Amino acid sequence: ADTKTIGVSIPAADHGWTAGVVYHANRVAQLLMKEHPGLKVIVKTSPDPATQANALQDLEIQGIDALVILPTDPDPLVNAIKEVKGKGKFVSIVDRAPSSNDTSVRDLYVAGNNPALGQVAGEYIRKNSPEAQVVVIRGLPIPIDQQRQDGFDKAIAGSKVKVLDRQFGNWNRDDAFKVMQDFLTKYPKIDVVWCQDDDMAVGVLQAIEQAKRTDIKYVIGGAGSKDMIKKVMDGDKMIPVDVLYPPSMVGTAMELTAAAIYDQIPVHGTYTLDATLVTKDNAKNYYFPDSPF
Amino acid sequence: MTTTGEGAQTPVLSAERVSKSFGEVQVLFSVDFDVMPGEVHALVGENGAGKSTLVKILSGFESPSSGRLLLDGEPVSLPANGDAEALGIILIHQEFNLAEHLTVAESLFLGREVTRFGILDRRFMRAETRRILDMLGSHVDENALISTLAVADKQMVEIAKAISRDARVIFMDEPTAVLSREETDILFDQVRKLRAAGTSFVFVTHKLNEVMELSDRVTVLRDGQWIKTAPTRLLDSDSIAQLMVGRELSSLYPAKHEPDVDEDVVLSVRALSTAYVKDVSFELRKGEVLGFSGLIGSGRTEIMEAITGLRPRLAGEVVVYGEPLAAEGFREAVRRGLAYMTKDRKGRGLLLDEGMTANLTLQSLERHVRYGYLDPASEREAMARAKRRFDIRVRDDRVRVGRMSGGNQQKLMLAKVMETGPKIIIIDEPTRGIDVGTKQQIYHFIAALARDGCSVIVVSSEMPEVIGLCTRVAVMREGHLVGMLEGDDINEQTIMRYAAGLKRQAAG
Amino acid sequence: MSINSGSEGATIRRRSWRDVDLRAVAPFAALALLIVIGALVNPNFISITNLANVATRSAFIAIIAVGATFVISSGDLDLSVGSMVAFVASLMILFMNSGVIADPGLMLAAAMVLTVVIGSLCGLANGLITTVGRIEPFIATLGTMGIYRGLTTWLSQGGAITLRSSELQGLYRPAYFGSVFGLPVPILVILIVTAIAAFILYRTRYGRHVTAVGSSRDVARYSGIAVNRVRTIAFIIQGLCVAIAVLLYVPRLGSTSATTGILWELQAITAVVVGGTALKGGAGRVWGTICGAFILELVGNIMLLSNFISEYLIGAIQGSIIIIAMLVQRSLTRKA
Amino acid sequence: MSINSGSEGATIRRRSWRDVDLRAVAPFAALALLIVIGALVNPNFISITNLANVATRSAFIAIIAVGATFVISSGDLDLSVGSMVAFVASLMILFMNSGVIADPGLMLAAAMVLTVVIGSLCGLANGLITTVGRIEPFIATLGTMGIYRGLTTWLSQGGAITLRSSELQGLYRPAYFGSVFGLPVPILVILIVTAIAAFILYRTRYGRHVTAVGSSRDVARYSGIAVNRVRTIAFIIQGLCVAIAVLLYVPRLGSTSATTGILWELQAITAVVVGGTALKGGAGRVWGTICGAFILELVGNIMLLSNFISEYLIGAIQGSIIIIAMLVQRSLTRKA
């Protein structure tokens, strides 16, 4: 009798982390549907903001009661989200917040902490290699990337940690490989690489290995892919830590949303997930060998 | 040479009651045709009579809608797309069939490259090409890209391509349309040589003197119907023309109309030079028909294109109605009443994928603008007018221009240029591929233009045309204007002597 | 010749009309087929709201593709349109954020004019580089694609550029979300733009020149057509269309970033080709282009509404549908 | 006519030869210019390591672009190569992960053979859809681009596919990172592939036919050339080149994902065009293509090594450099 529909709109799997999002969204969707017999969860992926705005319309056509959205790029999607919200649906935004992130846009905000991702990495470097010369490989030129940079800069502000260079690696292994090769050519001495994403770390490690350079002490990625967590677990010198930015947060948001529409629990406001520092000690808590990411 | 004993031998190739339709348009009606071993069989007829179509059917490029083909007396269905070459049946297309990105040698051997151990034997192919070109008396460089060749040189390459093959029957669809007299003679020598060795030729042309000169038999088509086949010696040019047109032809050339000496000079060219042409000066008066003669590649086209601003000038000046004309300003030239009809109708003259009307009005669209938009009705009217005026014959009004017969394309191109209502008209090869009947119409048309006060420059490789039409003839040689002939000097011999460099005037 | 002109002429005209019609109709047939498939996949599909949604959001690509029809018909190619959208939209929003004009209505009007001017200038730049610089359009516009995208990244400092004034936003919103006599504004804009484009392409001198230049540069030149001017104007028209698309895009999302419009150039070109215009240049089909844009958008919509396709496979199925649609079109045309 | 054949023939020959040479040399001149610029920008640039790095990593695009030279010369276009890399690489790694063959050496050999076969089959598919299906190559390969990419996403479930056996990885690594007589393997492979391709294009019957088909389909058909076969084989060669690129790609990172090879098709086409091959078909320039691929990679490298360019503007400057390089080339050719 209690048939409800939750629409889940997430970015298409275009790199490891988003693949993880897709994986967890589907996993939790199955769980929820088993738990609530009348519930239908529709998961849709979109490669870019314009398509995602379309996807929202398409979900609405299917008569959803609640929307969980992880925006590809939040600001361009605000209007589209408001459109849904305006029709009285329950809206949860995950991870990427628009600049005006208030109750007129959404009911629930499950936040991955982008500034913290940068900050935790920055603090680790500041603490462990206070005079490090760092090169930074950025993602794509979109706001979340900027937030991570800002967090990082804040953490190292006033320290002797020096950023030698920043370039975009587009969250892509091949591009990261190229950028790292050129960094290695350009700078005779690099202490630390911060590439804020585990996918890119793969390319970075290969480039370092190829150049047979020993000056680089370690590489900090981010997000918590199984490969990198494994390296941390195994005590790999090059990957001493990883900063967690779990793609499973979308599942958290979906569970909260289901709770909101079924149990009438007042779930509102902001839930911020930590950007946990994964170390050798706690790594096995975050190791999901079955995830594609 | 007189292997025309009909009935005695079986024909190499023959067509029996062949008909051809394109869609619902029939262009050949139950035509019979045969080729004897070692003969030259001329195929003549008006533009659009279906000559090219027949020749394409006989060489496998088109298949007949009904009727059958016989090879050595046995019914055959020829393989498509030129594969009939394997049977020794070769066609020189009316429109060129060369790839612009290949060199001459590469074109000659395209589709039957010679290899050694799987590797192209380029040296052999080049040498062989050189040999054949030399045999044809052509100076074309075997390494030149086709795209850099002049129209006539392309034609020579086509001919060389055909002759180099081991042929039983060679179809030549207007091979001489772009050739000079000299080149034609060399070609004919080769044809005679091969004929003596047993090769048969089918020769499509509009030049009836060539028919008389070379062929053993003549077949006449009219409106897709077979009219007559007869040994050439039983006919003369006039009777062939009459068979073609279906009526008696009056004299080919209209009476010349000499303009007064004190008529205005409408165009004057002063010391014009381009990359190839050096220091050319001449004047053109109102109502005058000025001929430009010379060998192929003597620079006539280049000078005309430089005058009209289609080609960069290096030096010199062009004055139209007393006002200088800027270089590289073809549009300005057109605006000032100058018109230029190119000789390269396929590459520069017509949009082959478009219909007739779009082509006709392309250069004169402003005449069909009503309230800022194009008026299709007005364009249709113009088309109907042009069809009447230039006797453009098509069986399907919406045919793509690329599919029209060669002569009718030529007429359409002339019509297109005339649509701009020019006062000074430069026509490069006005009657290329045009049948005698229409030729006469065009000559009279040019004469009428002159009488109405237009001035015309006729660039032509056909000597009789220049002689019959023009009151003055300029002769070019190797980029120089070597002579300006008037009155009785305008005769074949004198022109030839200037063109060949045996005689030369002080720059005039 | 006049003997058989009577009866034959008549049949000919009929035949070639049918011919022309079928070629032009083919994309519409593919569209109809898709709508039927869509209706089978999900009953919600055929609702007015959904169809209106699809038509509305196809507006950007459709309008850009109309411009692309000109460029492609004239024998060129413009790969920069996607980045141009991002660049022009960024400048528009930055201008509105600058607050140089106090009155919101005036400000909006000025911003719209500015957008149109900038779009045309971007098109002009593409045109000049291609024609005066004599660079293959593919390379030239690949270069400007990088330039426009790069400038956008720089303007946005890697982040987003968002329209700040909510007053302006409220004022501007109806340009995308509003409707006139029940017809959503974007659909209205598509129709107007296409009608004007069709008029220009088929009923003006310039349009005729575009076709001529696209079919043969040499013939056009020898016909006294200023080939480079015609080509450059086609690029400007493309820029103008991009500007119009931006005018609809900004009120929709109210923000841009360096990723705005990524790959739209491919979509626009695809719409043009699916609509029946040949990439080699020559005859352009504006209405076909619009139809092509709808088809692309519908395919995506059907994918989204159908719930049995793994989201990983959407790309693959989308690709297959495009190929199948073209095959259907081809077989329709062949029978003609 | 034989009167003037002597002198005239000679001048023409000289002229056209000079022309050909300069055209072929132009991309190399642009390359030289870039190297000079690079040396000025950063002294490290000119080091052997850096140049070797650049040449090595240009291998993928270069080899793919060699295949694209065939396709483009024959008058077609293949947009699917980037996704094809991802697809073929995924299958290769999945095969190696499957462990059906115990012996690592044998396994590797089998995987390589498989890769080549799959690449050729993908090319064949493109070729057949384009020629037999008579669909514009742009659309046909846009469709297969979606299909290959979609299948890859599906195979990888959106994530990465990583070569699991470290033994295999160790065995295979030198294929990218190794060197023979001081020459990195990828550079060696580029040279061999290009030499073979140049041989095929310029010295065999098939190559001649490719040029003819690209120059004019009708002429080729009338010369008894099996046009569709020539075109399809060009697509197969493209597939083969993609497979070779994959053979070098997999040992580099030992893994692929749904993003592998994104936009490589544009880069490959750009390399071909920068190298002097016209997109309209006809003459192909294989060595020019390689040079084009180097140029693209160098531009990126110089950007990164230079210290004075904001990371936001890199795309813009890259775009400008490509345009400027083409202008330089053009002006060189014009003087010829």
Ligand SMILES: Nc1ncnc2c1ncn2[C@@H]1O[C@H](COP(=O)(O)OP(=O)(O)OP(=O)(O)O)[C@@H](O)[C@H]1O
């Ligand atoms: N592929 C085609 N489709 C439609 N009509 C065609 C096609 N080919 C030829 N025609 C028509 O057939 C008729 C005969 O053309 P054909 O080329 O055989 O004439 P022709 O005798 O060679 O004329 P010309 O002397 O002008 O070359 C023309 O009306 C032409 O338009």
Ligand SMILES: Nc1ncnc2c1ncn2[C@@H]1O[C@H](COP(=O)(O)OP(=O)(O)OP(=O)(O)O)[C@@H](O)[C@H]1O
């Ligand atoms: N020695 C030469 N050097 C350079 N170019 C030459 C030379 N000889 C001939 N040409 C080329 O030949 C062309 C001259 O041919 P053009 O078409 O002007 O002559 P034409 O007299 O009109 O001959 P046609 O009968 O072919 O129309 C020039 O454009 C020129 O480029």
Ligand SMILES: [Mg+2]
């Ligand atoms: Mg003919």
Ligand SMILES: [Mg+2]
């Ligand atoms: Mg001439």
